[in-house]
Each structure stands twice: as structure tokens, then as C-alpha cells.
Amino acid sequence: MAWRMRHRSRTICLSLVFITIFLHLLLAFVSLSIPRLPCDSPLPPGTRAFRDLARFNHTSESINSLAEPPPGVLEGDARGHRETVVDKELPARGGTTVGMRRHGANQTERLESDLLKLKALFDHPLYNMPKPSIPEDDWLLKVKPKGKQSERSSLMWVSASQGGYDDVQWNSSSESHPPWLRFHLGITRWELYPHLDPNMELLTQQIATQRIVSAVQKSGGTQLKLVMSFPNYGQALFKPMKQERDEETNYNLYYFSDFERHNAEIAAFHLDRILGYRRVPPAVGRLVDVVKEIKDITTDRKLAKTFFSSPVGNVCFYGLCSYYCSTEHAVCGRPLNLEASLAVMLPDLSLAPRRSWRSPWRRSYSRSKLAKWETEPDYCSTIKKTAPYNKGTRLVDFIDLVILDFLMSNMDRHHYETFEKFGNNTFLLHLDNGRAFGRHSKDEPSILTPLRQCCRIRRSTWLRLRLLSLPQYHISDVMRASLSTDPLHKVAPLLAEPHLAALSRRLKTVLDTVSRCQEQQKEDGREKVIYDDLDSLRNSTFFAGL
Numbered sequence: 001m002a003w004r005m006r007h008r009s010r011t012i013c014l015s016l017v018f019i020t021i022f023l024h025l026l027l028a029f030v031s032l033s034i035p036r037l038p039c040d041s042p043l044p045p046g047t048r049a050f051r052d053l054a055r056f057n058h059t060s061e062s063i064n065s066l067a068e069p070p071p072g073v074l075e076g077d078a079r080g081h082r083e084t085v086v087d088k089e090l091p092a093r094g095g096t097t098v099g100m101r102r103h104g105a106n107q108t109e110r111l112e113s114d115l116l117k118l119k120a121l122f123d124h125p126l127y128n129m130p131k132p133s134i135p136e137d138d139w140l141l142k143v144k145p146k147g148k149q150s151e152r153s154s155l156m157w158v159s160a161s162q163g164g165y166d167d168v169q170w171n172s173s174s175e176s177h178p179p180w181l182r183f184h185l186g187i188t189r190w191e192l193y194p195h196l197d198p199n200m201e202l203l204t205q206q207i208a209t210q211r212i213v214s215a216v217q218k219s220g221g222t223q224l225k226l227v228m229s230f231p232n233y234g235q236a237l238f239k240p241m242k243q244e245r246d247e248e249t250n251y252n253l254y255y256f257s258d259f260e261r262h263n264a265e266i267a268a269f270h271l272d273r274i275l276g277y278r279r280v281p282p283a284v285g286r287l288v289d290v291v292k293e294i295k296d297i298t299t300d301r302k303l304a305k306t307f308f309s310s311p312v313g314n315v316c317f318y319g320l321c322s323y324y325c326s327t328e329h330a331v332c333g334r335p336l337n338l339e340a341s342l343a344v345m346l347p348d349l350s351l352a353p354r355r356s357w358r359s360p361w362r363r364s365y366s367r368s369k370l371a372k373w374e375t376e377p378d379y380c381s382t383i384k385k386t387a388p389y390n391k392g393t394r395l396v397d398f399i400d401l402v403i404l405d406f407l408m409s410n411m412d413r414h415h416y417e418t419f420e421k422f423g424n425n426t427f428l429l430h431l432d433n434g435r436a437f438g439r440h441s442k443d444e445p446s447i448l449t450p451l452r453q454c455c456r457i458r459r460s461t462w463l464r465l466r467l468l469s470l471p472q473y474h475i476s477d478v479m480r481a482s483l484s485t486d487p488l489h490k491v492a493p494l495l496a497e498p499h500l501a502a503l504s505r506r507l508k509t510v511l512d513t514v515s516r517c518q519e520q521q522k523e524d525g526r527e528k529v530i531y532d533d534l535d536s537l538r539n540s541t542f543f544a545g546l
């Protein structure tokens with residue numbers, strides 16, 4: 001009996017052991033067959049999809065592949081945010097759900113269709129207007145006629161007003177010159193660079209990837225910025241990331257207390273080009289190693305002294321400037337990588353001096369005072385009689401700038417600059433766009449006041465704006481496409497979707513404002529709303545293509 005009992009309990013024990021082993025083996029097998037999923041904190045669905053998208057081929061694949069940020073990028077910034085910047089592996093690889101894959105595919109299709117829209121826009125006759133050859137005096141810098149060796153300047157190039165370049169081979173298309181120099185040599189009286197500039201890809205690729213050999217603070221201005229130099233003597237203006245892409249500027253903050261945003265500098269370059277202006281210096285995004293590419297190489301002792309390590313171990317610095325240069329407003333790497341915008345530097349002021357103009361619609365930069373334009377409805381009629389707005393294209397050039405600012409909601413246009421060489425008859429430089437794209441849920445109608453008060457717009461601008469409101473060239477879509485070519489798109493889209501949506505809403509407001517002006521003009525017979533800059537082309541085949 002006892003023997004039978006022992007035998008039965010042994011059998012039970014053995015069966016239990018076998019069952020346990022079997023269950024363990026089954027568990028091990030099942031866990032091995034499940035694909036490894038990343039353990040990152042979840043990203044918003046849009047962000048994830050865009051990051052996936054960035055790995056697919058598109059027009060600027062070469063730029064993107066060169067600007068691949070270093071692996072193992074980081075987590076935990078000083079404000080306690082956690083974000084995985086770049087996942088090396090596609091999350092889909094090895095076993096995603098069908099839904100996720102379809103979502104990614106939809107995003108790819110959308111980007112492909114947006115890129116086609118952008119191409120169609122840039123191929124449109126309104127962007128390819130016939131242009132007469134550029135007279136000698138309309139180049140900012142020019143080739144100096146060959147003189148005796150001893151008479152040659154030691155400078156490599158000189159301002160056109162000083163007599164020209166040293167070497168006859170120096171012109172904007174010469175293959176032997178670095179792209180930044182070709183960019184300088186290509187600046188004319190009417191634009192910073194030509195439409196479909198063959199130099200643009202290499203120029204932006206170089207500032208996004210070249211070794212940084214020097215980083216010093218730029219004097220002047222209110223917020224921290226650095227001038228970075230490259231081995232081929234090119235230079236770029238660096239502005240660091242201070243705000244997350246989808247963060248909206250606090251509504252209680254006045255425009256003059258707002259931070260500057262690196263992505264706004266980049267997006268402004270793209271939008272300005274899409275509007276057909278070409279008046280913003282090319283700007284690209286870059287992940288910069290704050291230690292290797294700034295701290296270790298800077299000769300700026302004052303800057304070097306402001307580096308510190310944050311409580312979570314990120315490397316931060318704050319520099320010296322009149323606002324936001326303190327420990328509380330430091331910019332921090334994660335732990336070393338910092339997103340930034342790099343804008344190609346314009347020719348040195350000694351070669352191409354610039355003139356700064358106070359905007360007639362400048363804000364008061366006070367919490368209580370109103371500016372004259374805010375209280376006088378007829379303010380523009382005075383401006384229209386005042387030099388330089390009373391002649392040439394200055395007023396419509398200014399309105400072009402106003403439209404750009406309204407679209408990107410930039411309230412900080414206190415001044416603008418022109419190249420001195422061209423006098424009053426030239427384009428306006430659209431520099432300093434860091435305070436744009438701060439809010440997407442609110443439009444700022446006061447930015448459009450000059451258009452509302454002056455009721456004047458260039459025909460070519462108006463036609464392009466109408467084009468951008470059509471579904472086949474839709475402004476939000478072509479901006480999405482254009483921004484996807486920036487190297488930082490791999491980290492996250494340069495503009496969050498609500499900012500892209502705001503563009504189309506604001507474009508409608510601009511076009512409605514022009515329509516209202518035209519109705520008023522019909523009623524009271526005032527000056528024509530449309531400034532006809534296309535009149536000379538009226539009889540050409542160009543008009544037939546519109």
C-alpha cells in the first residue's frame with residue numbers, strides 16, 4: 001500500500017517536472033519568436049511616421065544621408081523631457097502590424113505626391129519668367145580685370161564698387177570655387193540666388209556636414225548666436241534650438257520677449273523660396289556636438305566660460321548677450337547633441353556694406369504704447385509720399401515681406417536691410433526670422449496692416465499666391481515637401497502639422513484682403529491695387545503659358 005502510494009506520488013512529481021520543463025521551453029520559444037520592439041517612450045503617431053519616411057529616397061537623399069546624426073542619440077534634457085532622437089532600426093522591421101505599415105505607406109505616398117507638387121510649382125511659368133541678361137552693375141561682387149601682378153590686391157575678391165575681382169576666372173558658375181563663394185558671386189540687385197540654383201544642393205550640404213573649425217559668438221543682436229567657420233573658409237550663422245517643435249509660444253508673452261526658434265530660420269528660407277522671393281540666406285538644420293564642435297574648438301574665452309553640465313548630465317552653455325544669456329536660459333545638448341540652424345553668411349560688410357532700414361510699421365516694443373500706424377487708418381498715404389516708398393518697387397517689396405511675415409506669424413520685423421551698392425533700387429533682405437512660427441492656433445492680423453492700409457501688391461506675387469492656394473500647388477503641401485529635404489527632418493519634421501495647416505488658412509486671409517482692396521478700389525476709384533511688374537512681358541509667349 002505504502003509502496004503504491006510512493007509510486008503514485010513519484011509519478012505525479014515527475015509529471016509536474018515534465019510539465020514545468022515543457023512550459024519553460026514553450027515560454028522561451030514564444031519569447032524568442034516575438035520581434036524585439038523598441039522600448040522608447042511612445043512618440044506621437046505623426047512624428048513616428050515622419051521619422052520612418054525620412055529613411056525613404058527622395059530628392060535630397062544625398063544631403064540626408066551625409067547629415068545622418070551620430071548613433072545612440074539621446075534622452076533626457078534639462079527640462080526632464082525624454083525623446084529618442086533617431087531610431088537606427090525601423091520599428092516596422094521584423095513584424096509590425098499591417099495597420100502601421102499601411103500608415104507608413106500612406107505617409108510615403110503623401111510625401112511623394114507633395115514632392116511632385118513642389119516640382120510642378122517650381123516648373124510653373126510664374127517661377128520661370130524670362131529675364132534679360134544681368135547688367136554688370138547689377139552683380140553685388142564682380143570679377144576684377146587682370147592687372148599687373150604687383151598691383152593685384154591680396155584679397156581674393158572685392159566689392160564691385162571697388163573695381164572687381166582679382167582673377168577673371170572667378171564667376172558664380174566656376175566649378176573650382178567653393179559653393180559659399182559661388183553663392184556670394186551670384187547675388188544680384190534683385191535676388192540672393194537664382195531659381196533652381198544648381199549651387200544650392202552642395203552649398204546647403206556643406207554647411208550641414210563640413211567640419212566646424214571655429215565657433216565664436218556673433219556680436220550684436222539680442223540673443224545668443226555663433227559664427228561657425230569651415231575648412232574651405234565658408235561661414236554660417238548658428239542659432240540653437242530653444243523650444244520643442246510642437247510647443248506654442250505662451251499667449252501671455254509679448255512678441256519682444258519670445259524666444260528665437262532654429263526651425264523658424266530654416267522654415268523661413270523654404271517659405272521665402274516657395275513664394276518665389278529668394279531673399280532669405282539659405283539655412284539648414286544640423287545636429288551639433290556642443291563639446292567637440294563648440295567648446296573644444298572655440299577661441300572665444302567668454303563663450304567657453306559659460307559651459308556647464310546640467311543636473312541630468314547634459315552639456316549646456318549660454319554665452320553672452322543682452323537677453324536670455326543666463327544659466328536659466330542655457331541651451332543644452334542631449335547630452336551632447338544640440339539641434340541648430342546654420343544660415344550661410346552674406347559677404348563680409350567690408351566687401352558688401354548693407355544699409356539697415358527702420359520698418360515704417362515697426363511695433364512699439366512696449367507693453368502699453370501704440371505705434372502711429374495702429375491709430376492712424378490713413379497712415380499709408382503718408383508713407384506712399386515718403387522716400388524711398390514713393391518711387392520704384394520699395395513699397396511692393398515691403399508688402400512682399402509683410403506677406404511672408406503674416407504667413408509665418410513673425411511680429412518681430414523692426415528693421416530690414418539692403419545692399420548699399422544698389423541704392424534704393426533693390427530687393428530687401430529677409431534676415432532674422434527666428435521669432436516666426438511661434439503660434440499656429442492664432443493668426444496675427446496686425447502683421448497684415450501694411451497690405452490692408454496700402455492696398456498695393458506686385459502682380460507676380462499675387463499670381464503666385466493664387467497658385468499656392470490651388471490644390472495642385474497647395475502651400476502646406478509644398479512646404480511639407482520642401483522641408484523634408486532638410487537634414488533635421490530625419491530627427492522630426494521641421495514644422496509640426498498645425499503650423500503647415502496655418503499657412504493655408506493665412507494664405508486665404510491674404511487673398512481675401514487683396515480682394516477687399518480691389519472691391520474698394522472699384523467703388524472709390526483709388527490707385528490701382530495691382531502693381532504691374534509683368535507689363536513688359538505682356539506680349540511675350542510667357543503670358544500664353546499662364
Ligand SMILES: Nc1ncnc2c1ncn2[C@@H]1O[C@H](COP(=O)(O)OP(=O)(O)OP(=O)(O)O)[C@@H](O)[C@H]1O
Nearest residue numbers: 220221222223237281343344345346431432433434
Ligand atoms: N546670414 C547672415 N549673414 C550675415 N549677417 C547676418 C546674417 N543673418 C543675420 N545677420 C546679421 O546679424 C545681425 C543679427 O542677427 P539677427 O537679427 O538674426 O539676430 P538677433 O539676435 O535676432 O538680433 P535682433 O535682436 O537685433 O533682432 C543682423 O542684424 C544681421 O545684420
Ligand SMILES: [Mn+2]
Nearest residue numbers: 222412432434
Ligand atoms: Mn531678432
